Amino acid sequence: MTISFSIKGRQESRRPNVILINVDDLGWKDLGFMGSDYYETPYLDQFSKEGMVFTNAYAGASNCAPSRATMISGMYGPRHGVYTVSPSDRGDDRTRRIVPTKNEDTLADSLYTLGEMFHDSGYATATIGKWHLSDDPTKMGFDLNVAGNHRGNPGRNGYFSPYGVSNLTSGPEGEYLTDRLTDEAIDFVKEHKGGPFFLYLPFYTVHSPLMGKQELINKYKAKPASNGQAHPVYAAMVEAMDQNVGRLLKVLEQLELEEHTMVIFTSDNGGIRKTSRQDPLRAGKGSYYEGGIRVPMVIRYPGKIPAMEKVDDPVLQMDLFPTLQGVIQASVQGNTLDGMDIGPLLFEGKSLPKRELYWHFPIYLEAYSPKDDQARDPLFRTRPGSVVRYGKWKLHEYFEDGSLELYNLEEDLGEHYNVADKYPEVAADLLERLKTWRKSTNAPVPTERNPAFDQDFEAMKIKQVMQ
Structure with a gap:
């Protein structure tokens, strides 16, 4: 037929x-x-x-x-x-x-x-x-x-x-x-x-x-x-x-x-x-x-x-x-x-x-190769957070400390220059959009502190893997 x-x-x-x-x-x-x-x-x-x-x-x-x-x-x-x-x-x-x-x-x-x-x-x-x-x-x-x-x-x-x-x-x-x-x-x-x-x-x-x-x-x-x-x-x-x-x-x-x-x-x-x-x-x-x-x-x-x-x-x-x-x-x-x-x-x-466009990753993903990964830190490719792209702008939010990274992808496709302090109104707008989206999708945001975390060990480990 x-x-x-x-x-x-x-x-x-x-x-x-x-x-x-x-x-x-x-x-x-x-x-x-x-x-x-x-x-x-x-x-x-x-x-x-x-x-x-x-x-x-x-x-x-x-x-x-x-x-x-x-x-x-x-x-x-x-x-x-x-x-x-x-x-x-x-x-x-x-x-x-x-x-x-x-x-x-x-x-x-x-x-x-x-x-x-x-x-x-x-x-x-x-x-x-x-x-x-x-x-x-x-x-x-x-x-x-x-x-x-x-x-x-x-x-x-x-x-x-x-x-x-x-x-x-x-x-x-x-x-x-x-x-x-x-x-x-x-x-x-x-x-x-x-x-x-x-x-x-x-x-x-x-x-x-x-x-x-x-x-x-x-x-x-x-x-x-x-x-x-x-x-x-x-x-x-x-x-x-x-x-x-x-x-x-x-x-x-x-x-x-x-x-x-x-x-x-x-x-x-x-x-x-x-x-x-x-x-x-x-x-x-x-x-x-x-x-x-x-x-x-x-x-x-x-x-x-x-x-x-x-x-x-x-x-x-x-x-x-x-x-x-x-x-x-x-x-x-x-x-x-x-x-x-x-x-x-x-x-x-x-x-x-x-x-x-949104991404949400309330999880940890360990490093492959600390010296090669180009991650935010040498221990993890991903730490818990969310990301939004809107037009030329892309905002990363990290849940451990609330820090923000803002990139202009038209001028900085490699995401090398965090301009969150230079364009605070853009960062604030994207953060609000991110929060609204998380609420609409019931996205979980982890906040409970890990009792096993050891800041001195973390610092030692970072120094060790980067030698």
């Missing part, structure tokens, strides 16, 4: 298939089209020319599980309680000044997910790869689950078969996990080529353990470093991911599904700075400076979304839920969605209205 639907008033003969590719820990500048001179990503570079590139795209959180929870539910963290990869009291107890909010490590079954929205709209649905939000995504709207569970990485030997990932049978010895997941994705697309289908493809790569194909590792060992990007194994993982995205896109072309398929490419959070720098962005995964939350994002839908277009409007991955809901004309139900339908931007070329 031919189904008629509309995108912003234009009648289409069939509802689009949707593929959402979510790469794990891929940094904002870890792709050729985003400015890297080191990584080679020819397939994604070409893909970027065929779609709309978002230069100010943000994850809903700075590490894996909470970012995925916001995107899959369409809701800010305080509404689902997933703030980090458990527990919330990471790092040495003697260096934490307050008791953090308890973290939820599972997305509640009661929440209406992106998968359920597609499933209830008559789509065949699949998640192939890293799920990280529950034990069983088939209870959250997905007909098919390959390799998805609560696990956040594929394990010590996980990128080469035999695998240690549940819900995935091992292939031939030495088979590469990213290749295998793409094989499974291609099989799903071929099986459901009559559509409509929703494929969520969250690769485990480029998350640790860093493991690449030897021929690609050798290639990058012979290549000069560039702007803080010099890790040959990580580079091999990036290129293998690019090759596999290319394989999937080629199948869409062969099946004549390109014009009937909306493909979204993004990453769940910023990259790890010690592994791959994102300059000029500050810090990386786990931080709420730009390097931890700004991510690559491209959306391609031939004939519907303009090609070769860059958009500077700030967008959140939470915007995908209401946007896709509008694209497939799904019935509105379930959660209060915090994202914005960016359909007018995609299909009509309209700028988005100015709005606040």
Whole structure:
């Protein structure tokens, strides 16, 4: 049966298939089209020319599980309680000044997910790869689950078969996990080529353990470093991911599904700075400076979304839920969605209205590499606080001592110069907006002092790690 639907008033003969590719820990500048001179990503570079590139795209959180929870539910963290990869009291107890909010490590079954929205709209649905939000995504709207569970990485030997990932049978010895997941994705697309289908493809790569194909590792060992990007194994993982995205896109072309398929490419959070720098962005995964939350994002839908277009409007991955809901004309139900339908931007070329973007992290996340992280202090990538971006301004508030950091992102994208004292009226306005938002979402603000905190130990520890 031919189904008629509309995108912003234009009648289409069939509802689009949707593929959402979510790469794990891929940094904002870890792709050729985003400015890297080191990584080679020819397939994604070409893909970027065929779609709309978002230069100010943000994850809903700075590490894996909470970012995925916001995107899959369409809701800010305080509404689902997933703030980090458990527990919330990471790092040495003697260096934490307050008791953090308890973290939820599972997305509640009661929440209406992106998968359920597609499933209830008559789509065949699949998640192939890293799920990280529950034990069983088939209870959250997905007909098919390959390799998805609560696990956040594929394990010590996980990128080469035999695998240690549940819900995935091992292939031939030495088979590469990213290749295998793409094989499974291609099989799903071929099986459901009559559509409509929703494929969520969250690769485990480029998350640790860093493991690449030897021929690609050798290639990058012979290549000069560039702007803080010099890790040959990580580079091999990036290129293998690019090759596999290319394989999937080629199948869409062969099946004549390109014009009937909306493909979204993004990453769940910023990259790890010690592994791959994102300059000029500050810090990386786990931080709420730009390097931890700004991510690559491209959306391609031939004939519907303009090609070769860059958009500077700030967008959140939470915007995908209401946007896709509008694209497939799904019935509105379930959660209060915090994202914005960016359909007018995609299909009509309209700028988005100015709005606040929020992040809330009432938790602790210990340092990866104190000398490399570029965090606020060398012991933690994140201490409890909240962040708001509004236009060119970005305000950080920290709950331990009430301190504020204000940055003008137009003039200081690297967040090096705190101008809260120079522009007190801007800081006060953003702080009030932050407080109002926290009240509206019932966001918990931890205030209880940690009895185990030892200021002398903290000072000693900072001195020790920075030697």
